[in-house]
Amino acid sequence: MTAAITATGITKRYGPVEALRGVDLEVAQGEVLALLGPNGAGKTTFVEILEGFRQPTSGSASVLGIDPATGDAAWRARLGIVLQSAGFFEALTPREITAHFASFYPTPLDVDSVVEMVGLKEKRDARCKNLSGGQKRRVDLALGIVGNPELIFLDEPTTGLDPQGRRQIWEVVRNFTALGKTVLLTTHYLDEAEQLADRVGVIIKGRLAEVGTPREIGGRQRAMARVSFSVSPQLQGKTLPEGLAVSTSGGVATLMTAEPGRAVVALTHWAEAQGEDELPGLSVTWPSLEDIYLQMVGASEAEGAME
């Protein structure tokens, strides 16, 4: 299977600012890849290099088999672009603008269906200057998909939207990917990445810290579960079973383990032996993507402080 996007060693400098420090990434056809990262991590810079809007300082990229720097109109016709922010044709209505953009493409989607799909049916004939921020974002999305592209770039498509608006946009993206289309989106919402993406790339300070499925991200940290229980009077001061070490604070004992099932069995037997027929307050939790992401960002922050 050919890749829709291949980026190799992409760097970008803005004067003294190193926005990208060597990013390698491959996005397969039909894949949804979410770039997750805090503000200023370099997401927009990276995406706009792939869109042909910016030139990398070094490195090379191929998007639908073409170097973005040399992409022509035929190449653009196969792409959908939703910029992080762009101006609006304030005097016109969502329907008018979508129809206008549709006229640029060889095989556009039906304009009214697109306007309806992004949830603007009611506002289709309102002037854009009177739309809310969320409604304008839907117009952006309509303009991004109306050309029926093979690959769509979405730079923070749902930032600033209310929960319902976000879900609606997710729905549009899902409909779109169900047709076998490729999506590269950026976000700083973890749930968005988990909901939409086949793979997530965590980008921090211009480096791709990690790429993998939402389950894989975090690797080793992810493999450690947290087992905790309340330390009842019966359990106080008792020696734990072999091979288990807990840290106790505030009457709650916690241990980190790669095999939480075994640990729970051992602990239950041990508690029984101490006269507790049930381990009080037992819980087993796996770190969420959010925990891991925050750990990664935190680690890089600490590292930055020492630089």
Added chain:
Amino acid sequence: MTATIANPAFRPNAPGRLVRLSFERTRFELQTFFRTPEQVFFTFLLPVLFVLIFSTIFSGAIDGPPGAEPVQFAQYFVPGMIATGVVSATFASLAMTVAMEQHEGLLRRLSGTPLPRSAYFAGKVGLALVTSFLDVVLILYNEVPSGLKAVASIFPLKWMVQGFRYVFLPEWVAQDDYGGGWQVEQVFLVLFAWFVASFLLARFFFRWNREQA
């Protein structure tokens, strides 16, 4: 999984497509233009207003060689006004809108699509052609409305001109043009009234942004 195959039938620079998109862009530009009141005002109303005022203030005629018809001042001004209108409809608004569209990121939005640059500029030229044609028609239509002196004398321009003439021109011109003196007191009174009135109007109708209007 769908294979990625570029649409082989799509030729972005086919002449038919360029023509179609040039017309589509012109239509879009006109639609945008006519929904932007400031642009319509400065492109159409201003030149027409000037013709009206000028032609009523500067009455009189330029005498030609013996036998030839004298040329009315009002008529004399019209070509200049038309040129002004056309320049504002073409150079000024074209340069201004392109700069504005760039500033607002509209150009970026368009440049992410397969719209050819030539069609974008064809749309600008189309808009300029249509609006300057309308400008010319409007100015000609409004030419030399006789008996509008009374209307013009309401506007401050007539009085400003009169005041400056008083400073720069000899007394006999006043005899010719104003049937006697320069009416300096009246000039002062009218201009002062305009100053007060426009200050008050501005104070009451000014809004920091357009929405509150």
